[in-house]
Amino acid sequence: MQVCLNGSRTARDGAAVPLTPDQAAGSAAAAVAAGATEVHVHPRTPCGRESLSPRVVAATVEAIRERVTVPVGVTTGAWTEPGPAARLARVRDWTVLPDLASVNWHEPGAEEL
Numbered sequence: 001m002q003v004c005l006n007g008s009r010t011a012r013d014g015a016a017v018p019l020t021p022d023q024a025a026g027s028a029a030a031a032v033a034a035g036a037t038e039v040h041v042h043p044r045t046p047c048g049r050e051s052l053s054p055r056v057v058a059a060t061v062e063a064i065r066e067r068v069t070v071p072v073g074v075t076t077g078a079w080t081e082p083g084p085a086a087r088l089a090r091v092r093d094w095t096v097l098p099d100l101a102s103v104n105w106h107e108p109g110a111e112e113l
Contacts (some may be wrong), residue, residue, distance in 0.1 A: 002038040002073075003031035019044045021063035029067040034076055040102065042075045050080045052087060055105035069078055071099035078113055084109020 005027045009017045018027040021043075024036045030064045057074060058083040064072050081087040087109060091101070103110050 001036050002040055003028070003036040004040045005031070006042050006044070008042070008050075008079075019048050020046075021059045023064040024060055026074075028064045031083045032068045032070055036070065038071045038073065039068065039081040040075070042077075042080075048076070049105065050075070052076065052080045052090035052094075054090070054093045054095050057094055057098070061096050061098050073100040073102055074098045074102050076103050078107040078109075084112065089113055 004023050005018050011017060011019060018024040018041075025039050029037075031039065035037070036092075041060060041064065042050045043052070043056045045053070045056055051057075052074075055079050061072055062072065076087060076091060078084070078087065081090055086108075090112060
């Protein structure tokens with residue numbers, strides 16, 4: 001069972017939405033303890049914006065991996081970067097790779113991603 005820690009939800013949706021790497025790691029640990037076998041997360045900047053920045057992805061993935069040993073996946077949704085080329089460039093620059101990345105096949109640039 002995969003847990004999606006935050007998705008498109010923001011702080012306005014409630015205090016329980018994990019936005020920081022530490023919050024995501026804590027939520028991942030709780031979900032795995034409850035039976036989750038995989039984690040999906042939307043990494044966030046310190047301002048709470050979804051991001052594919054190598055620094056943001058690395059901090060989030062590393063924090064989660066410090067707390068759980070299940071596969072960790074991240075979004076590559078079109079809303080995270082301004083255009084398919086920018087999204088692909090960000091993913092290529094990742095220095096810490098998640099175990100998987102979700103691709104929304106209906107979005108522009110999905111095949112290249």
